[in-house]
């Protein structure tokens with residue numbers, strides 16, 4: 041096991057505001073093709089979120105903020121258009137609360153400047169969207185600094201889905217913790233769950249970590265228990281799409297099973313997420329809306345039909361891990377150990 045060749049390139053631009061429009065790396069095509077999509081309207085941004093050209097809770101938040109900004113840029117009657125723009129973006133994906141957080145932030149800013157000339161409003165909304173992106177990178181670096189100390193040296197970190205640079209504006213939440221631990225000089229390696237059905241682990245986490253020279257082993261989701269029992273996994277680190285007030289965590293489908301297996305095998309289970317992923321309006325994870333995605337993601341693997349025709353399919357994109365399985369939530373502000381309603385309320389203040 042070695043991380044000595046880690047280079048931490050960090051050159052992936054997930055999303056950028058450019059004069060041509062909102063440019064995103066196309067995450068449906070990675071790792072086979074590195075291509076970029078330019079969204080020139082808010083409707084195109086909404087489509088990119090819905091079709092997972094951009095995905096991952098913080099990245100979805102940045103895209104939504106830029107979607108509002110590009111909508112404003114092309115509107116001649118913002119008072120009438122703003123609610124439509126926000127509603128269109130809000131209807132894309134229901135689980136990641138960062139989407140709604142970012143839209144609210146843009147709405148609040150608009151409300152405070154609505155009396156100003158249209159040109160000034162547009163400029164301010166564009167600047168705010170760029171700020172959401174820049175802040176996200178800084179937040180992830182802080183999450184990394186707080187989480188790195190928790191990662192045991194000389195062991196393997198298991199992660200699920202992709203909570204990396206691609207899922208954020210840069211650096212990543214769970215992968216940010218791993219990157220920061222490597223930067224501290226820890227000799228760690230990573231086991232990446234492939235993450236059926238959309239394969240964010242196999243396609244995106246494996247690609248990101250390999251580019252950084254961080255030793256990574258790809259496993260299928262049903263191997264996680266085997267390796268958690270083996271003693272080589274020092275901790276699990278995952279991201280989150282929404283964390284309820286009591287510390288229940290919604291994250292990519294399969295996370296709950298990993299958390300239960302981690303507890304059974306006395307392996308710490310860490311959730312790395314920005315404070316914008318906390319939803320204190322929901323008392324428990326039972327209230328988190330879970331996105332149901334197309335059956336084609338289950339019946340097909342990379343376009344190849346693997347199931348019988350007309351088979352019934354369930355495809356919840358997320359599950360909820362009850363707080364009792366969460367060893368700690370790592371945020372940009374601090375580490376909340378054994379999260380409770382009380383500790384999270386204080387944390388969010």
Ligand code: MRU
Pocket residue numbers: 095096097098136200201202203204207208212213214240278279280281291292293357
């Ligand atoms: O469906 P996705 O790919 O958007 O789901 C992503 C996840 O579940 C991530 O773990 C989560 O959004 C955190 S990303 C820092």
